[in-house]
Amino acid sequence: MAYKDEQLHEVKVFKDPVHRYVRVEDQVIWDLIATPEFQRLRRIKQLGTTYLTFHGAEHSRFNHSLGVYEIVRRIIKKIEHREDWNKDERLVCLCAALLHDLGHGPFSHSFEKVFSLDHEQFTQRIILEHTNVHTILRQVEDGFPEKVAKVIDKTYEDKLVVSIISSQIDADRMDYLLRDAYYTGVSYGQFDMERILRVMRPTKDEIVIKSTGMHAVEDYIMSRYQMYWQVYFHPVTRSAEVILTKIFHRAKYLYENGYKFQMEPTLLLSLFQNDVELQDYLQLDDPAVYFYFQRWKEETDPILNDLCSRFIDRKLFKYVEFNHEIERDTYDRLCELFEMVQIDPNYYLVIDSSSDLPYDVYRSGEGRIPIYLQMPSGEEKELSTHSVIVDAITGKTREDHKLYFPIEKIRSIEDHAIKEQIFKLLNFRDH
Amino acid sequence: MAYKDEQLHEVKVFKDPVHRYVRVEDQVIWDLIATPEFQRLRRIKQLGTTYLTFHGAEHSRFNHSLGVYEIVRRIIKKIEHREDWNKDERLVCLCAALLHDLGHGPFSHSFEKVFSLDHEQFTQRIILEHTNVHTILRQVEDGFPEKVAKVIDKTYEDKLVVSIISSQIDADRMDYLLRDAYYTGVSYGQFDMERILRVMRPTKDEIVIKSTGMHAVEDYIMSRYQMYWQVYFHPVTRSAEVILTKIFHRAKYLYENGYKFQMEPTLLLSLFQNDVELQDYLQLDDPAVYFYFQRWKEETDPILNDLCSRFIDRKLFKYVEFNHEIERDTYDRLCELFEMVQIDPNYYLVIDSSSDLPYDVYRSGEGRIPIYLQMPSGEEKELSTHSVIVDAITGKTREDHKLYFPIEKIRSIEDHAIKEQIFKLLNFRDH
Amino acid sequence: MAYKDEQLHEVKVFKDPVHRYVRVEDQVIWDLIATPEFQRLRRIKQLGTTYLTFHGAEHSRFNHSLGVYEIVRRIIKKIEHREDWNKDERLVCLCAALLHDLGHGPFSHSFEKVFSLDHEQFTQRIILEHTNVHTILRQVEDGFPEKVAKVIDKTYEDKLVVSIISSQIDADRMDYLLRDAYYTGVSYGQFDMERILRVMRPTKDEIVIKSTGMHAVEDYIMSRYQMYWQVYFHPVTRSAEVILTKIFHRAKYLYENGYKFQMEPTLLLSLFQNDVELQDYLQLDDPAVYFYFQRWKEETDPILNDLCSRFIDRKLFKYVEFNHEIERDTYDRLCELFEMVQIDPNYYLVIDSSSDLPYDVYRSGEGRIPIYLQMPSGEEKELSTHSVIVDAITGKTREDHKLYFPIEKIRSIEDHAIKEQIFKLLNFRDH
């Protein structure tokens, strides 16, 4: 099928604030971007609730997906003349880059947790089932959608291709660090991507880094570390996540218990029933979630109603440091006290934990291969054996545990003794 | 009331990608930001449909409103020690800056046109009627909401305050040029705001510019000119605007003609009836519009259904240059041909015009006062009498007229002769 | 000779703050950069005395020359697959770009004026006479140095090549605007070069601009205009230029009148004698000039001594606006008064004028061809016929005249009446 090699007459460009321009050179990429499934990503925020902490972070997954595609395009440009690169993999690699986040739903983090979904599975389903995306991919050649899906699944035969899309220094991560830094206005996410691209070298199984570029990689790993703790795990963002999660929990609970919604959540029913049709899933986007929440502010169920008001009007939970391993008794006692004053601790006393491993040599769980340096001799060395800085942080997990609660509700407890006891147990200075 | 002078114990800051930090020093500003009416601006895109052309432009009016506030805060900082500045105006000026866009609805441009609304009127209503914003403003002092509303209305007595918020070089314009440039990634909107702030001088009636800063002002005016033609009037953005406008027209028409919606647009009914309650208006946001459009993709009315699919899935109209003054006959003939093949020209053959006057000495219509330079002698001179560049463009309106149409519908006309005639009249090369 | 096509095994890169990286792909370019003649450009400031006004502007012509080379490299990359580009011209074009400023001496502006030199002639001599540069160029092929020299001379047969190096939108100008803006910290010089490179199209006789890129070109022309008036013609910079010029004048005068220098200016003698050997010229650089001036601070001639102290210690002349056409009488009267108090007006009362023509259709004098837009129809239109902004400024020369004088000397005039009269004639408010 001629589609495979069909170059656009004139390269199309998107103006992109992060990479300056995103260049589209192939008809198939152009057509994939135009599908409703891909356009849907415009209606899903890249960083979920982060915009409630960093107001600049309102960018969509569409934005990011183009960015990942562009980085992969540039990587291929740099390595395509090299021996270990198989020219036939170009298009599968570009398509996987573009489509890798296609299955994301709105506020994925909470969503997937509550409804036991996995966006990567949906990405693969969109690629493999009856969609516009699938139709276009099939025109490239027989079996092409399956190839792309396998790259997403990390089971594709050519491991080099997989490592470009998904490794500890892949196009996905490079784009989101730079992009999220740009939109939040946080300077920590910046690193010299151009330099990294210039020192990437393909080998049989993965991309390695010319050792002269080690410092740029160190800088990238530090940027990643900073972005996780400064932005992604920001406690205010997590407060919004906690509320969002509890809204979904409550709505599901109400549905299962026969509650009659004034505004029935048609688009969510199949989720409540644990039986999601792909076409239903594709109708879910941020606006739908906001619309339901907005309307649920007027539901009679006081918990749903309150939580939705909190989310829409940004009346978030406060928090304190809380290690639930050590302080289980305190937590139990707080639950009792909450129940005594009719505040349901299942919704209003929430432990949330974040943890991150900035770099590891063995991350088999996540399937992330380590980063290798290519020495002048040709030999390959794992990064942490050569970098003092990376060695120092390798394998060191950092954790953060917080307890979230609604300060206004506690303030308005009438029983003074209980209120005081709660504040004391929380060790929270209210002013 | 002590509120008036209540400074925050510790300055609060927002990380902002454009101004680096937005600083909040007053309790009243902090409280206004926390109101549902102000938080609603997070759900309204600053640039409406522009994100369909420049994918980076997904930022909200919340974003911009904080920015305008911050610029005004900095301006006051620079001028507060000067004689002509009345220290008592500080808070009214900051509040007006923060709230000036509060009355914007979703996709205001189309919205206001179809439903004959005016966002500035809504801004004033939100400030003056029963809202959280009003309650807070009233606590500052009696008559304070009225003062703020008058600044928005440009009828406030202290003209200097009005000119900071609304003139040919006001905080509003400076923020949106810089911000829209940042988010689109277009470099043209940049100018040296810090320098402009440093050369601003208050006089009795307005802010003037120290003549040594003339070049920075020239640069600002050129940036404005470029942003209008490169971004705001981009023909692809206008294509989406055209479709959006036609959706609202169609929905209103169907409502007025008793059409039974499968998904009734509850939130829009009062608009269709030309009788908008403030509380209803405040529930309108981008997600509501998207939600209805998404659902209307399945309505039985073919025009509503088609236009909504086009908007949601970004299947926009194509366009050609078209001067309807000169080419009225062509347009009439095209309408006839469209009707012959059952394409309703009221929805599918749309003339759209943009025009801009980059700078003018007399813009009484818009109420924008000209820019004055303060010469070393103390004398004031209107900018264009001193700047060769500005003089060259003063009063020169630039216009652009386009005709929009659905290329796919035309392509699928079966009557070959009519199709050819249409293409010929459109002077459109289809490939 | 194999040199011609000798590509480097591995591309060499220079880290450049303006273009991020300068890439060298050819052995001949690498070797030219390593010559003493090219390394000498490190010791000549790009902007002469501008660093005395904008302290950041300390960059050298080496810096800029690499930048021009890099821009030309990128232009060729963009156009090399197009029909009108002759692949054989690549190397001559790159070499001319790299070497175009090779003949600059220290503080060229003053230098050339006083000693009637022309740096372009020296550039050609370095390319054509017995130098390391010449030896390398000759190894490319017979007649190659002559080709490069002709490009510099704008008499090269392939006009397209000439236009890349020297036109109203050439690589030289694009680099210096961006670079000088970067180093001074002035934001006005920025424009979207990447966009301009993308819309450049080669034709038989020159580079033209795709009409969709018109706004980027407008922006470039405005940047140029701003940089001229904000930076290049800054009155403080010109004050230093005036002093520098007068030092050279004085030294030459003293030499011609048999003055015995304590520190004889060996390297300048051939200049004083109007008979410059190339090898002598190549030893002249900024350090030599500074060294002599530093030492001349201790010469017995009071004028040389004073002027050198002024330059080295930055005790510059003050200035007033002064139109010598209109105010000839005033000037003559001031000269008389200066002479009455033994201040030599030839050195201490100096008129300096700047003028600039931001864009012109006919600039035959300078040999700069106008900018053409390539319309979608393929037709070419001169820029000002299409751009409102450019049309407005086309052919409009702007001038600035100033009178420079040593304020301290005037202040210390003992005859009060004369002093007052001078201040009055100068219309200078001394505080």
Add this chain to the structure above:
Amino acid sequence: MAYKDEQLHEVKVFKDPVHRYVRVEDQVIWDLIATPEFQRLRRIKQLGTTYLTFHGAEHSRFNHSLGVYEIVRRIIKKIEHREDWNKDERLVCLCAALLHDLGHGPFSHSFEKVFSLDHEQFTQRIILEHTNVHTILRQVEDGFPEKVAKVIDKTYEDKLVVSIISSQIDADRMDYLLRDAYYTGVSYGQFDMERILRVMRPTKDEIVIKSTGMHAVEDYIMSRYQMYWQVYFHPVTRSAEVILTKIFHRAKYLYENGYKFQMEPTLLLSLFQNDVELQDYLQLDDPAVYFYFQRWKEETDPILNDLCSRFIDRKLFKYVEFNHEIERDTYDRLCELFEMVQIDPNYYLVIDSSSDLPYDVYRSGEGRIPIYLQMPSGEEKELSTHSVIVDAITGKTREDHKLYFPIEKIRSIEDHAIKEQIFKLLNFRDH
């Protein structure tokens, strides 16, 4: 004396590419900048020979000194309303910031090593002896020069003032990291200074950092680490340093042995004699060094002549990794071989080592106090006890040893066996 509080009528500003604007608010600062001693810093490169590796790094110490002053000005602005800050220290702090590098000579690193000088001593002498700077400082108040000198000397009583100028996170380091990153174009040196300034808190003895700003400090420390290894210790820069040092050694050796210079180094004689007059020292600058080197290219001594040509024309030494602790025998053998072919190993076989300690808790030797975080409780904690990243690198010295040699000289050794043996011992692959 009124000078002390004399504010400028109008704030003076310098356009600065790093901090945007440097603001001068005090007459004394303005006057200090205008002194010949301070203007001299314009003629001394901030980074010595680094410009031979990073061509952008041509900025002067004048540049940096203004930057340090500006940072200190901003720090004081942030902390001046706080209790622990003594308002009377403002001017001494600003003057020390501005003047802290006043005693630097040209290429200080090499210079100080060869001639056993210490620039901090010269800084103090310039402040305390008969100079323009001293005269101005004395006008502030009696004993004022002594105060400023003591801050430089780190023996000033108010330790808080000392810590602003000189600690592990002082204004000096913040400026040079940002500035050197800007001019080289290397992105690693960037960190969020504005954030650090906002979280600085004065205590009795030093500036501490509010714990919420920990990540910004981590980022600063990583930037510092990267700049040291990427820029300051770059092996090519060190190659030029090695040559420079050897030139000074040779010239001194020749002088001491009665060599008759064609161009006698008048300005260096007192250095050769180990008896430097302050007035002589102040005449030394980069141009003087370049001028002598340029002329010495024609001296008859072959070593001086060769080394000067190498420096001026950038024909640097090559290098290999070389640990002289382990490889002493190899080094000795190489010296023997060099002597056998009449290449003097004292000048042509040079070991150079760099080492850095990115952060330490105890750095008494250098007098750098550790960084303290101020916890919400008010308690102070040393940074590495709280930051995983900093803890990981605390106290870890990194070293780098190289052996430098003139590849061309080795290549032209006629005795093939010796040549081969040298290449083998050097383990250098020549191509």
